[in-house]
Amino acid sequence: MRHQLFIDGRWQDPVEPGRIPVFDPYRGTVYHEVSAGGPADVDKAVAAAKAAFPAWRDAGGRGRARYLAAIAARLTERAEELARLSSRNNGKPLGEARVDMADAAASFAYYAEQAIALQERQDADVALPDDGFHARLRQEPAGVASLIVPWNFPLVTTSWKVAPALAAGCTVVLKPSEITPVVELELGAIAEDVGLPPGVLNIITGTGERVGAPMTTHPDVAKISFTGSNAVGARVMAACAPGVKSVSLELGGKSPIVVFANADFDEAVDCVLGGIFFNAGQMCSATSRLLVERSIAPKLIDAIIAGSRALNPGDPLDEGTTIGPITMKAQHDKVLSYIERGKAEGLTLLAGGGKPAAAGDGWFVEPTIFGDVPTTSALWREEIFGPVLCIRTFESEEEAIALANDCDFGLVATVVSGDDVQANRVANAIEAGHVWINSPQAIFVQTSWGGFKASGIGRELGPWGMSSYLEVKHVTSRLKR
Numbered sequence: 001m002r003h004q005l006f007i008d009g010r011w012q013d014p015v016e017p018g019r020i021p022v023f024d025p026y027r028g029t030v031y032h033e034v035s036a037g038g039p040a041d042v043d044k045a046v047a048a049a050k051a052a053f054p055a056w057r058d059a060g061g062r063g064r065a066r067y068l069a070a071i072a073a074r075l076t077e078r079a080e081e082l083a084r085l086s087s088r089n090n091g092k093p094l095g096e097a098r099v100d101m102a103d104a105a106a107s108f109a110y111y112a113e114q115a116i117a118l119q120e121r122q123d124a125d126v127a128l129p130d131d132g133f134h135a136r137l138r139q140e141p142a143g144v145a146s147l148i149v150p151w152n153f154p155l156v157t158t159s160w161k162v163a164p165a166l167a168a169g170c171t172v173v174l175k176p177s178e179i180t181p182v183v184e185l186e187l188g189a190i191a192e193d194v195g196l197p198p199g200v201l202n203i204i205t206g207t208g209e210r211v212g213a214p215m216t217t218h219p220d221v222a223k224i225s226f227t228g229s230n231a232v233g234a235r236v237m238a239a240c241a242p243g244v245k246s247v248s249l250e251l252g253g254k255s256p257i258v259v260f261a262n263a264d265f266d267e268a269v270d271c272v273l274g275g276i277f278f279n280a281g282q283m284c285s286a287t288s289r290l291l292v293e294r295s296i297a298p299k300l301i302d303a304i305i306a307g308s309r310a311l312n313p314g315d316p317l318d319e320g321t322t323i324g325p326i327t328m329k330a331q332h333d334k335v336l337s338y339i340e341r342g343k344a345e346g347l348t349l350l351a352g353g354g355k356p357a358a359a360g361d362g363w364f365v366e367p368t369i370f371g372d373v374p375t376t377s378a379l380w381r382e383e384i385f386g387p388v389l390c391i392r393t394f395e396s397e398e399e400a401i402a403l404a405n406d407c408d409f410g411l412v413a414t415v416v417s418g419d420d421v422q423a424n425r426v427a428n429a430i431e432a433g434h435v436w437i438n439s440p441q442a443i444f445v446q447t448s449w450g451g452f453k454a455s456g457i458g459r460e461l462g463p464w465g466m467s468s469y470l471e472v473k474h475v476t477s478r479l480k481r
Helices: 039-060 060-077 079-090 094-121 156-168 182-193 208-217 230-240 265-281 293-312 330-343 396-404 418-429 462-467
Strands: 005-007 009-014 017-023 029-035 122-127 133-141 146-150 171-175 202-203 223-227 248-249 256-259 291-292 348-351 366-370 387-394 412-416 435-436 468-478
Touching: 005 039, 005 182, 017 079, 017 156, 017 418, 029 182, 039 133, 039 202, 039 208, 060 079, 060 094, 060 156, 060 265, 060 412, 079 094, 079 156, 094 156, 094 412, 094 462, 122 387, 146 156, 146 208, 156 171, 156 182, 156 223, 156 412, 156 462, 171 208, 171 435, 182 202, 208 223, 208 230, 230 248, 230 348, 256 265, 256 396, 265 412, 291 293, 293 366, 293 387, 293 396, 387 396, 396 418, 412 418
Parallel strands: 146 171, 146 223, 171 202, 223 248, 256 291, 256 412, 291 387, 366 387, 412 435
Antiparallel strands: 005 009, 005 202, 017 029, 122 133, 133 468, 348 366
């Protein structure tokens, strides 16, 4: 496993010596260390990215696409190895980590195509009302991009940022989470393997204070993209303000899943369980607020409780494990504190509520379900980021929509209904960036990702993901008569 910084195409030690421990959340023990970067390393990485930018920009979309496609191929070739690295570091079951690696490879393959499409539409004519003028449209890379990613989906969120940034023609300084840096560092090794020009991709491990903060304020950085908590996102936005830097933020969520009485019952159960217990609930998209039509609530709740108890906690590398530990101890303790708060509030605890008896030293939390949760409760309104489901019932479609939208966040939602007209009507009325109908949380790189309200600014994935790294330029000429 790698431990050095990847700057200007070379593996190197930080300017100021230091290491950060990497934990195995299943065992609760340190199993690796990585370099602790600092401001001087950020300066080196930004300088390398700035020097590499002109040639990378001028390589054109087709030139850049060859590298992106090669990275996608290497990610596919190494998928099983990378999934195992991710699973041990993050704690997610191996099956989920395999899905992540396929997602990462798909992102690079898609943005290889988008890079070519960008080149093909460059300098497109713009229709004008005056035939004495001609205008053409250019979309040009913003420059050096600082990318800061979280710990819950190693390499996935990274690929969602790195691939479109490189496709657009930006050069990149990437800060992985110091909690889950292992698989991200392998992206540097892959960049080496495919011959990516030095300085185009730089990877610095370290803390937010020592690496993330100087990445957002550096005068030679043109674009910042951050995924993480709202508290840190607000600080990133404030740091970008003095330099009027372009910023994209993908932040928190407290998402609803709305189940109507006419829904396919088994499908509804699967959607609810997957929406909150996948990745042990450590998802900004977790549908942690269940709104169920009152007439089917008892039956659905019984089935969800049974399904939650059937989940098998264990070693993430064991094929039989279906729910892993929380990735880090601080988050584990935070989730348990919310559960204790719910008990103190007198909420109805239907399932779970603690740590599994057989969990050993791992940072596990039982799949936990609270019923009849008031809308004023912190558990209903605040992002917990763990396997905790809160339930309320409703009588009418209008009430369901109002409850779904009564939230500071607006990232995603799920609607489960046997009436397609109703399902689409409700999906249109919910204030969220992505809504699934009768579906698990299938995410395709061709669709957008991002939210309304406090869930962030901008969009990732699809053509919108690359557009966030591009500046629009029009060139207008007066024609000679």
